Amino acid sequence: MIPQSPLVSAKGVVKRFGSLAALDGVSLDIAPGEFFGLLGPNGAGKSTFMSLIAGLRPLDGGTLTVDGAGVAAGSAKARRSLGLVPQHIALYEDLSAERNLRIFGELYGLRGSGLGRRIDHVLDAVQLADRRKDLVKEFSGGMQRRLNLAAALLHEPRLLLCDEPTVGVDPQSRNAIFDFLQELNRGGMTIIYSTHYMEEATRLCSRIGIIDRGKILALGTIDSLIEQLPFEEEIRFPSSPATAAILGDLAAIGELAIVDGVHRFRPRQGYPMSAFYTLTEAHALPPRLFTSQRPTLESVFLQLTGRVLRE
Ligand SMILES: Nc1ncnc2c1ncn2[C@@H]1O[C@H](COP(=O)(O)OP(=O)(O)OP(=O)(O)O)[C@@H](O)[C@H]1O
Ligand SMILES: [Mg+2]
Structure with missing residues (x-):
């Protein structure tokens, strides 16, 4: 061709x-x-x-x-x-x-x-x-x-x-x-x-x-x-005194950002999600606080620039 x-x-x-x-x-x-x-x-x-x-x-x-x-x-x-x-x-x-x-x-x-x-x-x-x-x-x-x-x-x-x-x-x-x-x-x-x-x-x-x-x-x-992102899922959860307890542990196993008072955690490739939920259970954090989603174009932008795109 x-x-x-x-x-x-x-x-x-x-x-x-x-x-x-x-x-x-x-x-x-x-x-x-x-x-x-x-x-x-x-x-x-x-x-x-x-x-x-x-x-x-x-x-x-x-x-x-x-x-x-x-x-x-x-x-x-x-x-x-x-x-x-x-x-x-x-x-x-x-x-x-x-x-x-x-x-x-x-x-x-x-x-x-x-x-x-x-x-x-x-x-x-x-x-x-x-x-x-x-x-x-x-x-x-x-x-x-x-x-x-x-x-x-x-x-x-x-x-x-x-x-x-x-x-x-x-x-x-x-x-x-x-x-x-x-x-x-x-x-x-x-x-x-x-x-x-x-x-x-x-x-x-x-x-x-x-x-x-x-x-x-x-x-x-x-x-x-x-596909080029170094993670396959993004977990969002609110910023609160309760969730603050796990931030240190999360930072060691992936990347954390905060956007409009919502934390975004991007676990490194290969990190088992079961381990994430073991961690949240250990801190008695209810699962409903956490939503998991596939990365989007916005995740790509956040990864590249450390910022989200403002409208
Ligand atoms: N005529 C000009 N004189 C001086 N600086 C300019 C001029 N036009 C653009 N710039 C500067 O060049 C940079 C790029 O501006 P540009 O307008 O291309 O951005 P943009 O991506 O279109 O932004 P926006 O989303 O706000 O429209 C900015 O720092 C802007 O201040
Ligand atoms: Mg413009």
């Missing part, structure tokens, strides 16, 4: 703002057709990476190509093959939804009845067809987000960059957006999706890059990332 050449290829990408390295040697390849998740906390470098792919800023080091060609800031051709859903809503507030889409479509070179059909299609897709004549400033935050997404899709880009597109969107509309993005991806669109939400990444993305402080900490499918 001939390996598919990547649609996006980053090698040692550096971006600085003054003395701060917002991206500090990012290397990753994204194949055509992937639904790639970029997961990281505030300030990790997600938006910076998106803006470089979109050619909105020059790099300070490394190489970055889209479809084999270097991304040059300002390249109109490259920009037409991709759509960017920016984190901060970029719409004209005093114009209607439809007028906004017309302006964005013309920017991408669409005209006439072709543009009209695309406007109808994207408005339907984000469930705003009945609000098309209304001014954007009269829209709720979630509706503005949906229109922001629609604007990036008018020209049917090959590559869609979604920078936290569902912040502030209600669960029902969020589901509709997910369905729509998955349908676009099945149709062949490559999607790069940044998020703080583990559930979104788990539900949508075929592969994930975990980014923190400008560096990629891990890269792979969610299953492969979970």
Whole structure:
């Protein structure tokens, strides 16, 4: 089988703002057709990476190509093959939804009845067809987000960059957006999706890059990332004077973290769970205090960074 050449290829990408390295040697390849998740906390470098792919800023080091060609800031051709859903809503507030889409479509070179059909299609897709004549400033935050997404899709880009597109969107509309993005991806669109939400990444993305402080900490499918963890189960129990008695013993046989007043114990590989329950019984701690679960993407993040991802 001939390996598919990547649609996006980053090698040692550096971006600085003054003395701060917002991206500090990012290397990753994204194949055509992937639904790639970029997961990281505030300030990790997600938006910076998106803006470089979109050619909105020059790099300070490394190489970055889209479809084999270097991304040059300002390249109109490259920009037409991709759509960017920016984190901060970029719409004209005093114009209607439809007028906004017309302006964005013309920017991408669409005209006439072709543009009209695309406007109808994207408005339907984000469930705003009945609000098309209304001014954007009269829209709720979630509706503005949906229109922001629609604007990036008018020209049917090959590559869609979604920078936290569902912040502030209600669960029902969020589901509709997910369905729509998955349908676009099945149709062949490559999607790069940044998020703080583990559930979104788990539900949508075929592969994930975990980014923190400008560096990629891990890269792979969610299953492969979970399999690489040095433990197979995570036990949660409340922090209380009673459970404090076992913390010392647990620290010797695995890793302990505390998140929102709940302890998370990750026993080292091969540690028998029966021994754990012998320990809790010895301290007369009732079993109902302890819940055991399979590690999740959040466990991976906690393991890599010592923190949980805040929303
Ligand atoms: N235009 C800019 N000028 C100066 N510093 C910047 C600029 N843009 C980003 N930074 C800095 O670069 C780092 C990465 O920011 P970036 O916006 O890429 O993070 P992010 O992962 O998108 O975070 P968030 O989840 O909060 O959106 C941060 O420390 C930020 O302060
Ligand atoms: Mg951002």
